[in-house]
Amino acid sequence: MGLIEIARRNSVWRGMDYYNGKKVISLEKTGTETYSGIVSGSNGNKYMVKIDKAHPRKSSCNCPFADGRRVICKHMIALYFTAEPKVALDFLKEVESWEEEEEAREQQHYEELEEYVKSLSKTELQEQLLEALIQLEERQNYYW
Template sequence: MGLIEAASGNSVWKGVDYCDEKKVVSWKKVGESEYSGVVSGSNKKLYDVHIDKAHPRKSTCNCPFAEGRRVVCKHMIALYFTAEPQAKDDFLKEVEKWEAEEEQREQEHYEDLEKYVKSLSKAELQTQLLDALIQLEERRNWW
C-alpha cells in the first residue's frame, strides 16, 4: 500500500492543491524511499514532514491532524507529489481513466436500457409502465 492509498481522498486532493500552490518550502531525499521537508500549512504555520513511501504509516508530520497518529495527511501528500511529480501525474491520469470508464459504463447502461425498452411489445410496455407508475405512487405515499 502506498501513501496515496493510505490517505483519505480529502487529504490526497488537498495535497494536490498544496503541491500546485508550491506550499512545500523545502525538501530532500533522506533514504531509499524517504523524504523530509517543510510544508506551509493553511495558517502559515510550517510543518516538519517526513514520508516513507515503503512504509506509509511510519510517515510523520507535526500538524494537528497527523501528530501522534499513524495517518497520512495532506502535507505528506504535498511533499510526495512535489518530490515525485511523476507520481502526481500518474495519480491524476488514473483518476481521469477511472472517470472515463465510469462514464462509459453509464453510457452502456443507458444503451442497454434503451435496447430493452425498444424490444418490448406494446402490451409489455403497458404492463411495465403501469407497474412503474404504481411503484412510484407507493413510494410517494410511503414518504
C-alpha cells in the same frame, strides 16, 4: 500499499491542491525511500512532514489531523508529489483513465436500457412505467 492507497480520498485531492499551489516550503531527501520537509497549511501554519515510501505508516506530520496518528494527511501527499512529480502525473492519468472507462460503462448501460425499453410491447411498457411510478412515490413518502 503506498501513501496514495492508504490516504483518504479527500487527503489525496487536498494534497494535490497543495502540490499545485506550491505549499511545500522545503524538501529534503533523507534516505532512499524517505523525505522530510515543511508544508504550509491553509491557516498559515507550517507543518513538519516526514514521509517513508517503503513504510507509509511510519510517515508523520504535526498537523492536527495526523499528529500522533498513523494516517496519511494532505501535507504528506503534497510533499510526496513535490518530491516525485511523476507520481502526481501518473495518479492524474490513472484517474482520467478510470473516468473514461466509467463513462464508457455508463454509456453502454444506457444503450442496453434503451434497447430493453424498445423491446417491450405497449402493454409491458405501461405496466413497467406504472410500477416505476408507484415505487418512486413510495420512496418519496418514505423519506417525508
